[in-house]
Amino acid sequence: SDSGTPLRESVIVLALDSMSEAHRTRLAEGASRVFTQVKHAVRDWQKMLSRLHETVAELTAHPPRVPPEIVDESVAFLDWLGENHFTFLGARDYVYSEAGGGTLTPVADSGLGVLSDAGARILRRDERQELTPEVRNFLLRPEPLIITKSNERSVIHRRVHMDYIGVKLFGADGKLTGERRFVGLFTSSAYNRRPSDIPLLRLKVERVEERAGFAPASHDAKALAHILDSFPRDELFQVNEDELFDTALGILRLGERPKVRVFARCDRFDRFVSLLVFVPRDRYDTQAREKIHAILARAYHGRMSASNPTIDDSMLARVHYIVGRHEGPRPEVDVHALEREIAAAIRTWEDGFATALVHKHGEREGARLFTQQGRAFPPRYRDAFAPDEAVRDLDELERLSKGGGAVKARAYRHSGDAHDALRLKIYVRGEVLPLSASLPVFENLGFRVIAEDSYPLTLHTGEGWKGEAAILDFAMERADGAAVHLADIKHRLESAFEAIMADEAENDGFNRLIIAAGLDWHTVNIVRAAAKYARQAGFAFSQDYIEQALARNPDIAGLLL
8 A cells, every 4th residue: 555554455367258349348337336335334334333322413413393202212222223234334314395385305415325325325326405295204204214225226334125224313393304314224133123123113113012912821812922023024124003003903803824915015105115924834835926916916006026935834825025116106005805805816726626526515524535535636636626626536436336337437618629529537446447447448439639647546535445545537539530519428328338348348440330320338239239240241341331321321220230
């Protein structure tokens, strides 16, 4: 250095991928801006601390017209900040004037640290001297302090929105003369201490506990104390007593009930909405967190800013969301409707299955079935079919087990299926039915198989059959391209497949008449017997030829019968 005293330097070398000239310029400018802010914060931190002490002296000498305990707690809080509980990054003074409905004008050259630049903003990007209704409302209230978040993120220490401490200044007559603003970051010790050890917070907590009126050492008193101790610290600094009371009592009433609850607090300057959302812990994952955040952002006409989950031994997961508000009036939000929307968004397949079972079988029987079969369907099945379909499939498997058969069929269609398309589910006891066993049956019934999926299951029943089962799902189309009228062919097709698999009917080309001529498998047996009798009597044509001739002329086949 110029004085001859050696400087200690830390050299950091970063190896970066190649980038465009514009990108390099932005990177260099951003790094320069960070180093400049660090330099200003380090340069001015003692001055900011001195200004804090001046503020304490001014507030003590000229307090507002509020109860003495409010002034005492505010002074104690400012002193507490200066005891290494707050990293001071910037400060600035403002003068208040009643002219023009009220103005707040920055004092020239009063900026320190990151607020040395006159263009640096705290509450909004376009910080005008004319007061918004929200700022005017804050200034005209008697409370001397405001604790909230700055619009700007810190580039020092942590990349988060800076904490903003606003202190109103008063004249000897008790009238508002201006505001002193400090920005920075609460230190880790501010987050680790109990609220009862922190000025202002201890007063909020004490008053909330008094208003609740629970008997000391009672279960509710202990539960409320835990809620307040574990309340998100940033939120506890910013929330007022009424908001804290309503939210804490709401959380207490929620208890361990596995339901969705939303507690919302709107920033007094309408820049963001802070929301505590409780969801059943087994419903919470990263996907659910993002879904909920998107729902909240849409409801409050804002953007997803931040989320901080807390998961402990409780049945509920708590997520603290911040939604940054867009310009425009804040929507009126029905919180109960919002809770229902969130519950539906994070509803699991198992939730739907339990509800569908109760709807179909009643509460008692539905609950019993869910206890037994809740995990019977594998993940692949749950991805492919809705819970209502699972209830129907379970009923089919129950009927199969009680009927003593080995295979049962169910034909169905989807609303968007092609005119010649058909779907068929095969229910099997024991091992999965091989494709080689079912494919020739479908071909002889006049269908082409387009796709097939199998879903092995393990059923758990209190009585009757218990063990391995499978559901085979086939997508097919008619080989002749004709339309499928499900109501006409459903029963004939299902019973024919089951009869063939049970060796009660033969698997040959005569079975095309079941669909083409509208015959049931018993009647087709008559056609088959007549053809075989004719062959024995010396009829010249082969059985294959007879099958094809009848299938091409289904109306004549019907007339023959």
